[in-house]
Amino acid sequence: MSSFSGFSRTEKTLVGYLPAGFPTVDGAVRTLTAMAESGCGALEIGLPYTDPVMDGPAIQTAATKALENGTRTEDVLRTVERVAAATGVPIFVMTYWNPIEQYGIDRFAQRLSDAGGAGCVLPDLPVQHSLPWREVADKHDLAGVFVAAPSSTDKRVAEIARASTGFVYAASTMGVTGMRSEVSGQDLVARIRAATELPVFVGLGVSNGRQAAEVASFADGVIVGSAIVRRMLDAPDVDTGIAEIRTLCAELADGTRRLVGSP
Amino acid sequence: MFFHPAVGDGTGAFGRFGGQYVPEALVAAIDELAVAYDKARGDEDFATELNTLLADYAGRPTPLTEVPRFAESVGARVFLKREDLNHTGSHKLNNALGQALLAKRMGKPRVIAETGAGQHGVATATACALLGIDCTVYMGKLDTERQALNVARMRILGAEVVSVPTGSGTLKDAINEAFRDWVANVDSTHYLFGTAAGPHPFPTIVRDLQRVIGVEAREQIQRRTGQLPDAVLACVGGGSNAIGAFHPFLDDDTRLIGCEAAGDGVETGRHAATFAEGRVGVLHGSRSYFLQDDDGQTIETHSISAGLDYAGVGPEHSYLKDIGRAEYVPVTDAEAMDAMRLLARTEGIIPAIESSHALAGAVKLGACLGDVVLINLSGRGDKDMDTAAKYFELVGE
Numbered sequence: 160m161s162s163f164s165g166f167s168r169t170e171k172t173l174v175g176y177l178p179a180g181f182p183t184v185d186g187a188v189r190t191l192t193a194m195a196e197s198g199c200g201a202l203e204i205g206l207p208y209t210d211p212v213m214d215g216p217a218i219q220t221a222a223t224k225a226l227e228n229g230t231r232t233e234d235v236l237r238t239v240e241r242v243a244a245a246t247g248v249p250i251f252v253m254t255y256w257n258p259i260e261q262y263g264i265d266r267f268a269q270r271l272s273d274a275g276g277a278g279c280v281l282p283d284l285p286v287q288h289s290l291p292w293r294e295v296a297d298k299h300d301l302a303g304v305f306v307a308a309p310s311s312t313d314k315r316v317a318e319i320a321r322a323s324t325g326f327v328y329a330a331s332t333m334g335v336t337g338m339r340s341e342v343s344g345q346d347l348v349a350r351i352r353a354a355t356e357l358p359v360f361v362g363l364g365v366s367n368g369r370q371a372a373e374v375a376s377f378a379d380g381v382i383v384g385s386a387i388v389r390r391m392l393d394a395p396d397v398d399t400g401i402a403e404i405r406t407l408c409a410e411l412a413d414g415t416r417r418l419v420g421s422p
Numbered sequence: 423m424f425f426h427p428a429v430g431d432g433t434g435a436f437g438r439f440g441g442q443y444v445p446e447a448l449v450a451a452i453d454e455l456a457v458a459y460d461k462a463r464g465d466e467d468f469a470t471e472l473n474t475l476l477a478d479y480a481g482r483p484t485p486l487t488e489v490p491r492f493a494e495s496v497g498a499r500v501f502l503k504r505e506d507l508n509h510t511g512s513h514k515l516n517n518a519l520g521q522a523l524l525a526k527r528m529g530k531p532r533v534i535a536e537t538g539a540g541q542h543g544v545a546t547a548t549a550c551a552l553l554g555i556d557c558t559v560y561m562g563k564l565d566t567e568r569q570a571l572n573v574a575r576m577r578i579l580g581a582e583v584v585s586v587p588t589g590s591g592t593l594k595d596a597i598n599e600a601f602r603d604w605v606a607n608v609d610s611t612h613y614l615f616g617t618a619a620g621p622h623p624f625p626t627i628v629r630d631l632q633r634v635i636g637v638e639a640r641e642q643i644q645r646r647t648g649q650l651p652d653a654v655l656a657c658v659g660g661g662s663n664a665i666g667a668f669h670p671f672l673d674d675d676t677r678l679i680g681c682e683a684a685g686d687g688v689e690t691g692r693h694a695a696t697f698a699e700g701r702v703g704v705l706h707g708s709r710s711y712f713l714q715d716d717d718g719q720t721i722e723t724h725s726i727s728a729g730l731d732y733a734g735v736g737p738e739h740s741y742l743k744d745i746g747r748a749e750y751v752p753v754t755d756a757e758a759m760d761a762m763r764l765l766a767r768t769e770g771i772i773p774a775i776e777s778s779h780a781l782a783g784a785v786k787l788g789a790c791l792g793d794v795v796l797i798n799l800s801g802r803g804d805k806d807m808d809t810a811a812k813y814f815e816l817v818g819e
Contacts, residue, residue, distance in 0.1 A: 209720040210594060210705060212601040213445045219588060232717045256443060257704045261718030283445050308447035310608065315449065333447055334606035 163249040163277035163302065166201070166326055166358045171375045173198055173415040174360060175408055176253060176384030177391075178205035179238040180230025181221040186397045188241045190404060194387070195246035197405040198412025202242065203280055203382065206235045206254035213255075213282045215337030217385040220392060232262050236270045243275030251304060251325070253280040259292070268295040278302025278325050286315070286322045293322060304328050309347050313354075316347075320355035326380065327351050331363045337385045339364035345377045371414030381415045424476040424483070425520070426637045427463040427630040428669060432456075434622020437744060439737035442621040443704045448601070451608040456623040458528045463630065468523065475519050479552065480509045482516075482634065486642035491768035492781075497789030499647065502799040503639040505663065506773065512801030513635055513663045514545035518614060520631035522549035525612035532556040532611045536600040538565055538593035538659065539729030539776060540572025541801055542616030547581035549614075557581040560599045563591035565728045572805050590722040593659075593732045597706050617660025618736035621707030625665075625736050632666025635798060640670050643796055652792025653677040656800065657779040658750060659694070659730035661739045663800035668748060677749065677791065680739060681783035683725035684752035694723035696735040697743055697750040710737040726755040726809060727775035729801075757782040759813055762803060774801035775809065 166172055175194040179187050191202055207225035211218065235252065243250050252271060259267045259279070271279070278301040284292065286305055296303045302325030307316050310333060320327055329351055331344035342364045351359045361374045362382030371381045387404055394400030434440045434456075442452060462468040476482040484504045493500035505513035518535075525533050533555050537543030543559040550557035559581050566573050566585045576583050589595035597620075604613045618628040636654070643651050654671055656664035658680035668678040685693035693699075700711040703718055713721040713733040725731040742748035758775055761782035766772045773781060777800045784797055803810065811817045 209589065210598050212598050212706075213605070215602070223588070226719065257712075257714070258718040261701075261703055261714065261716065283443055285442060285444060285446055285449055288441060288443060306446045308445070308449075310447055310450040312450065315446070319446065330447060333608060335602045 166379065168358050168379050171415045172200040172360065172380035173371065173408070173412045174201045174203055174380055174382040175199035175387055176203040176205060176382065177387060178207045178218065178221050178225050179235040180207055180225030180228050182224065182391055182397055182400070183228055184230060184234050184238060188238055190391065190401050191242045192245045193401045193405050194408050195248045197408040199248065199408055201249045201251065203251045203253040203384070204235065204239055204242065206232065206252055206258055208255045208258060211255065213335055215335040215385060217388045217392060218336050221388045232258055236274050239271065239276045240274035249277035250275070251278050251280050251302070252276060253282065256281060256284045264291055265295045268299040268301055272299040272301055276301065278304060280304040280328060282306050286318045289322050306330055307347060307351055309333055313350060316350050317354040320351055320357065323357060326358045326360045327355060328382070329359050329361045329378065331361050331374070334363065336363060338366035338389070342370045342374055344374065348378050368410040368414030371411045372417050375415045381411065383411055423473045424634045425469045425472045426633045428633060430626055432460065434626060436738045436741035439709050439740040440622055440625060441709050442707060443709065444621045444707045445605060447605045448608065451604065452621050452623065454528065458524060459623055459627050462524055462527060468527070472520055472523055476516065476634070480515050480519065481507065483638045484508055486639060486646065488646070489769045492765050495764060496784045496791070496795060498791055498793055498795045500784060500795045500797060501643055501646070502797050503635060503667065505635060505798060505800045506777070506802035510545045510548050511804065512541040512545065512774065513632060513666065514542045514616060515548065516634055517616065517628050517631040517662060518542065518545035518549040521612070521614045521627065522553050522555060525555060525614065526553055528612060530610060530612040532607065533614045534558045534560065534600050534603050534611055535614045535616060536560050536593065536596040537616060538596070538731060539727065539774070540565065540569040540576065540805060541729060543581070543583070544572050544575045544579070546614050547576040547579035550581065551579045558584060558603070560584050560586055560596040560603070562593060562596045563587045565592055568809060569728050569805055570808070592723070592728065594720060617662040618665045618738060619660040619706060619708060619710065619734060625708065625738055628662050629665045629669060629738060632662050633669050635663065635666040636668060636670035639667065639796055643794065647794050649794060650674050650676050651794045651796040653679055654796045654798070655679045655681060655780045655783050656798040657730060657776045658682045658735060658739060659732045659776065660734065661736040663798055665736060665738055667798040668742070672747065678742070678747065679783060679787070680748055680750040681753045681779040682750055683727060683730035683779060684754045685724040687754050688752050692724040693752070694725045694731050694733065695752040696733065698752045705734050708737045710740040711735055727758065727779065729774070729776040730779060751783055751787070753779040753782045753786065757786060761785055762810065763814065772803035773799055774803045775806045777801055
């Protein structure tokens, strides 16, 4: 059962993402554990999917590797269980919708809850199709995080905020996951805040401490995926990758908790 | 005169199929498109502009050809709806012209498209050249190799062709990459979707723009035979030519038969026969039947025809199958290639390998189809000569 009771809006949260099964099932468990140890206050565990339309090259490559390794939905849930037991931080499964539906929506929610997961981030489930998820999520005390985009109208921002639990995911930019030289999202965060008391976390594009600090100056949390995945992709072996990711997460956590302008 | 939008409820739901399963970043764009199309479909200026292009540029109406020598292998009178004689060599231009006009009305200076066999890419590049729109076409790497001629056609028409190496390097991967481009460039860009699948409003727009096939054929065949056809056959990948051919016959007492690609055979696992082995799920924006494993991961498909090599099918076909109004039969690579050669040798028409699946379906089902059979010949086979040359060993001594 999840012990997640919501994020603080006074403390900033760094959320780190890694697909389950990448570079291997065990390697992902070790990496995710290291991420929590080096400053991630929450984790997103990706469910590798064959058709990740919202992901850029780094996460696509990682997801493909995970699938080639034979990673199944069951492995993702076991990864959640192991990492939750090892770290105690809130854990969200980031997944495209079809794998949940094929596993069985209720069965998936039950297993995720049993594994100690906090909820799901659902990047291709728009709010108008989200009722089946929200019903079972309520039953199993899981959060459902929906994404708001810069192109979302105020009316949709309000619907997304109403449908979300845990936090609202603000996409900093129009585009897929991946590192960017400039990160924005301030306007969207302000629009979401006008609609909800929930914490607002910003994702897409953040890759270093400076950007994390910028984003944390207007958001409650910073989500980093591609930059972490890229460290592992570029590493000669898993241990080196984990060491690199520890350094990166420490830098990102430092940025997230430092106010822009302060030393 | 050629634009015959169907009356719909505008929700994009076909029974339990369809919907808008897209990232939030695209919701504004598909909503904008739905509103723009809703306005255009009732607008006389839009209809006039499109009808003029379809007549004077595309060459509509396309002929209906009776093929008695081919028909000996079927055991019925067989008529071909000659979409292969549409400009660019397939039915795809019907949709591309309509959506390119729509893009202009929406003030989008750039169009992107996915393509499998390259026919939709060529049609889109053509419409964009005609209307002065920037065009980028995404094509799976495997497809750029087996349809190299169409890559050259798109490029001479001024389109940028992007080869997509990810996944299986086929149509579904091209669609993924086009969606990624669209998410990032949605303000300036219209995604000119090529088949009657994807999120609402695409299945409706593409169906409406392809209905001309069935509307024309229905009138032509009645004039010729004094009756409605007993059966209409069309190949089905995503299903745009089939839905265009079937839709005007929905209220008639005519069998509607979609022929899907069975590759090496459904039993081998190397195929793209979505209805034979697929389950209901969500892919590329809509709920429909898909070839997927137990975990909901898309299965890699195989077909000798790039245009049918797709793990999904449009939501309206799923609906027609569920209510029993249309039937779907698997046709193997070998059956399709035999039918391709048969039509070439009996009638002097070289069909696309995609369309050859529909021809093979008619040969396979034979006389049980009835007295008068209509087959939609969705495209011509020039683009497939490399594949056919290898398959039949046509080149060399």
